[in-house]
Amino acid sequence: MKLLKDAILERGRVKDGDVLKVDAFLNHQMDVELINEIGREFHRLYKGQGVNKILTIEASGIGIACIAAQHFGVPVVFVKKTQSRNIDGEVYTSKVTSFTHQREYDVIVSKNFLNENDRVLLIDDFLAKGSALLGLIELVRQSGATIVGAGICIEKGFDTGGKLVRSEGVHVESLAIIKEFKDGKIVFED
């Protein structure tokens, strides 16, 4: 998606070799006009496939998922990273490792909001090692729902996550795939 790639090149920053910071427009400050175009593109890629629910994980994915969900006319369910006193009833649960925060989270979603009749689109901002996305896939499979696919804003194509998730048989559409960081410059896959 050219608009996203242009934003990454113009407003993203490469730190410490292979850390891409997009906090100016995607995951700390959020450019809602750009994110609306991202949502429009996810809809173009997944429309007509019966998506009735968008699943994401807190925190960065929520805004992207909510704006994308407006194009599909479906609700969002966001997976929570820690058990909350306000989550009652039974939950599906899995584990996610955050390499950014260097810790492991329990992730949960209420059984009230995910079931075998759902056709789910997974949405997240980044795909690198794939731990978050694999955690979402595990939760959906526990629920018996159908995974239509995953919509990712930025995939680190040189990292292991994309291969792992696709080897699980999940269709992944990434709007910007980074091939490599070369001398501090971002090189996208075609």
Added chain:
Amino acid sequence: MKLLKDAILERGRVKDGDVLKVDAFLNHQMDVELINEIGREFHRLYKGQGVNKILTIEASGIGIACIAAQHFGVPVVFVKKTQSRNIDGEVYTSKVTSFTHQREYDVIVSKNFLNENDRVLLIDDFLAKGSALLGLIELVRQSGATIVGAGICIEKGFDTGGKLVRSEGVHVESLAIIKEFKDGKIVFED
């Protein structure tokens, strides 16, 4: 806001006396059509006051803030609850106590995204004891930005937060104010 009050009455649940669960449409599963009407109402209440940025706190506030921001045509900045390796540069910092999770968080926002030229609307899903909103106010004041006001979906009018925040001189608009829970039933202020 009648639409929100109706949703609370029809889809909310009162637990343990005074815990209101709205996870069916606001803070776990998110009804984006309803949230779009909430965003439209925040814009009606705060339009023409030069709002150029919406500030919220992860996680539940992010989706509401992003959809509301589309009505204002401004970016969202969401405050983070824990120091992240991917937040570099200097940050404004404060503390927030979560009574739901029974813990205290450090909350941070990058100085890159909040400054003395900003006119900020604060948005969050709930106002009860006010700790999250007071944390946001503290961060904005550190930045020198102007607080235009706060837009809250649901205020527990019987709790202390609303008085505390208003006594700080911050204008608060809450779309549904709960007067009391009477025999497990929700009573709204007029």
